[in-house]
Amino acid sequence: MNYVSAENLTKSYGIKVLFENISFHINEGDKIAIVAKNGSGKSTLLKILMGKEIADSGTVMINKDIQVVLFDQEIDFNPDLTIDEFMMALDSAPILALKNYHQSLYSTDHDFIEKALAGMEAHKAWDLENEMKQILSQLKITDLDAKMGTLSGGQIKRVALAKLLTETRAEHRHTLLIMDEPTNHLDVEMVEWLENYLNKAKITLLLVTHDRYFLDSVCDMIWEMEDKNLYVHNGSYATYLENKMIREDNLNATIDKANNLYRKELEWMRRQPKARTTKSKSRIDAFYETEKVAKTDTSKQGLELDFEMKRLGNKILELKHIDKSFGNKVLLKDFSYSFQRGEKVGIVGKNGAGKSTLLNIIQGFEKADHGEIETGETIHFGYFSQKGLTYKEDERVIDFIKEVAEYYPLANGKSLSASQFLRLFLFDDQTQYSPIAKLSGGEKRRLHLMYILYQNPNFLIFDEPTNDLDLPTLTVLENFLQQFQGSLIIVSHDRYFMDRIVDHILAFEGDGKIKDFTGNFSEYREAKSKQDSPEKPVVQKTEPLKDVSPAISSPSAVKKKKLSFKEQRELETIEKEMPELEEQRKKILDQLNNESDYEKISKLSDDLEKISEKLEDYEMRWLELQEILGEG
Incomplete structure (x- = not known):
């Protein structure tokens, strides 16, 4: 189902053109992140989609059967309302049904009570209150009687986020959820909970965030706004980096040492979100050394600073x-x-x-x-x-x-x-x-x-x-x-x-x-x-000690005992095919660097992604098999 279609949008402020003739589509289930330099028009584009701004030219068509909901940096609220009143001030049928039900608990009017119960059934509101409380609890909002005017800026933002998620949950209509920097003022536990919530929720999402781990966890498409254009990248943050690299390589027509480091970074980055905590320290260190190149526009970078910092004495x-x-x-x-x-x-x-x-x-x-x-x-x-x-x-x-x-x-x-x-x-x-x-x-x-x-x-x-x-x-x-x-x-x-x-x-x-x-x-x-979650000790059966001959105690002998016949064949296949895949990948990269046709670039990029994924799977499996050998 198509939610939004935009054709040839242009928007300027005075002589500054934010974007020019950009087109895009948002379909049901899309989870999109917008990446751009401040001042490139991200917020303006969101306002156009919300109907708060008008484009200079072009058209925006929003499906009449969907609602568009915005979580903005600026929160409007009545300071005299309690948190509970603020949360319940939603113009949706399930919330109204829930409010009527609460009132019916103190009523003796049987007709009103029956209507309230029927409303709860009709709008599937029975679980809504419980879910609302769970969301507030996860965002560390516990005193629902507190006045909105007494809250800190971070607390206000968290309450507004809870209200938005409740509204999205309460509405059974199709919803486009637009979120502008939702992780600001959230601690790590809250951010990880929100990641999990948005991953599980069946929603359509347009997101602006600077949190790269959050972006990679939640979104499967990236819109890059740069130089008045909008570039659409299907896939992870690594895919965006790779596509950006390809575009810049073709524009610059040169490949230098930084580009080579860039490619190595992108290759590593494709594996990073899936197993971040299991990476070896050397890999992480290598990533941080090359990552600064990965996101840098090499055609525009001309300065490397060697600072003359003010002198530090012995005591800091x-x-x-x-x-x-x-x-x-x-x-x-x-x-x-x-x-x-x-x-x-x-x-x-x-x-x-x-x-x-x-x-x-x-x-x-x-x-x-x-x-x-x-x-x-x-x-x-x-x-x-x-x-x-x-x-x-x-x-x-x-x-x-x-x-x-x-x-x-x-x-x-x-x-x-x-x-x-x-x-x-x-x-x-x-x-x-x-x-x-x-x-x-x-x-x-x-x-x-x-x-x-x-x-x-x-x-x-x-x-x-x-x-x-x-x-x-x-x-x-x-x-x-x-x-x-x-x-x-x-x-x-x-x-x-x-x-x-x-x-x-x-x-x-x-x-x-x-x-x-x-x-x-x-x-x-x-x-x-x-x-916090210590592993339970493994209770092993005690067996009598046996004499072990030198031949059996050698590493090669242990390996043979540790790997089954099937695993041994699998290891041999992986070690044979990995170099071939690496060679295929190198050839595709060489083709990409010399290709200017967009359709061919797109096809080569798809091939590159498939080969990289297969290499990743092989590498992870090779490591697993090596661990089995190491245990021997």
């Missing part, structure tokens, strides 16, 4: 026996930690656990109840908080940055101008000379980030830096931070970002307890999962 930052409580809630209890030069620390934990409080104590914005903080004399903090950018209404982007300095110093004695630094962070010349007030929300966030980095701090503190940043900006930021020689603290729920950047985790586990873990975020989560 030391916390000694820090305590902090608010009333009966203990956030920090006898916490001590000494930050080292070049250390990249990730801070994780549930919302309200005290992560932001620790950042404030480190910088002197709040005082600890007890304990001592020693900060090195040479330390210059750069703090990127969740607060917005402060600027003059008519101030231009380039002038705002030049207030810090005209040039950014490089280690080789050279420097970057303010304009060059802006360009590195995806501000083109036209945007640089535009008033800040005319930037999109995401562009202002990007400018705020760049403003912090341009001050050349030697100790960076980031509090949820990925919220509202687009994927291209995140790529630039990740590349910057990987080269950064100073110390770094990141508070973030973005699993992909944390995995790429940090090498050490401080985990707030509640009641003032902070776990010190060496490794990245996924490794911490895996270790914690094993700790």
Whole structure:
């Protein structure tokens, strides 16, 4: 069933063309993610689909039998309503049936009671209330009598998300669910629950997100908005990266070392979402080394920064026996930690656990109840908080940055101008000379980030830096931070970002307890999962010891005993066919690099995907068989 069809849409603001003559279709069951730089028109396109904006030209046809529901960054609500009243303020037949049923519980009017029961049956509303409570519980909303006006911004967003999911569940009509950055203000447990919920739900979804693990888990199609065009990629995030690479290779007509690394990254990325936690550390390390190339437009990248960071002394930052409580809630209890030069620390934990409080104590914005903080004399903090950018209404982007300095110093004695630094962070010349007030929300966030980095701090503190940043900006930021020689603290729920950047985790586990873990975020989560759900000990039968001859104890002899005849034949087949498949794959890549016909590119891309999938299956099976051999 077709939900939406758009033909030749064009939209401009003044002289800036967001997109031009783009066409697309949304069919029932599609789960689509939009990937684009902030300011490319993502939000405008969503508003056009919602009927809140009108395209300059082109047509949008929305099936009259569907409803379009939007989860937006801006939440409209009456502050005097309780959470329960806000949740029940839905104009849908199942919700109305549920409200009538609640009223009938206190009524003596038999006719009203019968009608209420009939309404519950007719609209299949019996399970709705229970599901609504489960959704609220998963999103950590428990006090349904609390007034909306008393909630924090993150709580309001979670309540609005719960309402939206309930509405989608309550309506038995066909629904197109549009979600703009739904994972902002959600902790990791909530994000993983939402992933699972959207995967299981029979819905049609159009999603804007910067969370790459979430995107890959939920969506099976990606729309890429770039240079006024819209490119449709069927498949995973890896498929999008691969198609983007092919397009850029054909446009540039050159293949250099970066492209080769790019292809290796894409090949690895195809396997990453399926078995992320089982990958060897060497593979993960290799991925993070090459991934920065994978998402970079090599035709546009012309700068690699070698920073001249402000000098760090011997003493960086030391916390000694820090305590902090608010009333009966203990956030920090006898916490001590000494930050080292070049250390990249990730801070994780549930919302309200005290992560932001620790950042404030480190910088002197709040005082600890007890304990001592020693900060090195040479330390210059750069703090990127969740607060917005402060600027003059008519101030231009380039002038705002030049207030810090005209040039950014490089280690080789050279420097970057303010304009060059802006360009590195995806501000083109036209945007640089535009008033800040005319930037999109995401562009202002990007400018705020760049403003912090341009001050050349030697100790960076980031509090949820990925919220509202687009994927291209995140790529630039990740590349910057990987080269950064100073110390770094990141508070973030973005699993992909944390995995790429940090090498050490401080985990707030509640009641003032902070776990010190060496490794990245996924490794911490895996270790914690094993700790929370320890495997039951395997009880083995005790057998008398037997003499083992040298021949039987040799590795080859054990292997022969461990693999069945069928498994041995399977291993031989895999080892024979894998090189042949690799050769086929190489030939297809060579053809793609020299092909300009779109239909042929599409056919070759399909062939490449099939061969890559078969290679992946072979590799995983080969590893399983090797594990069996190793157990011997």
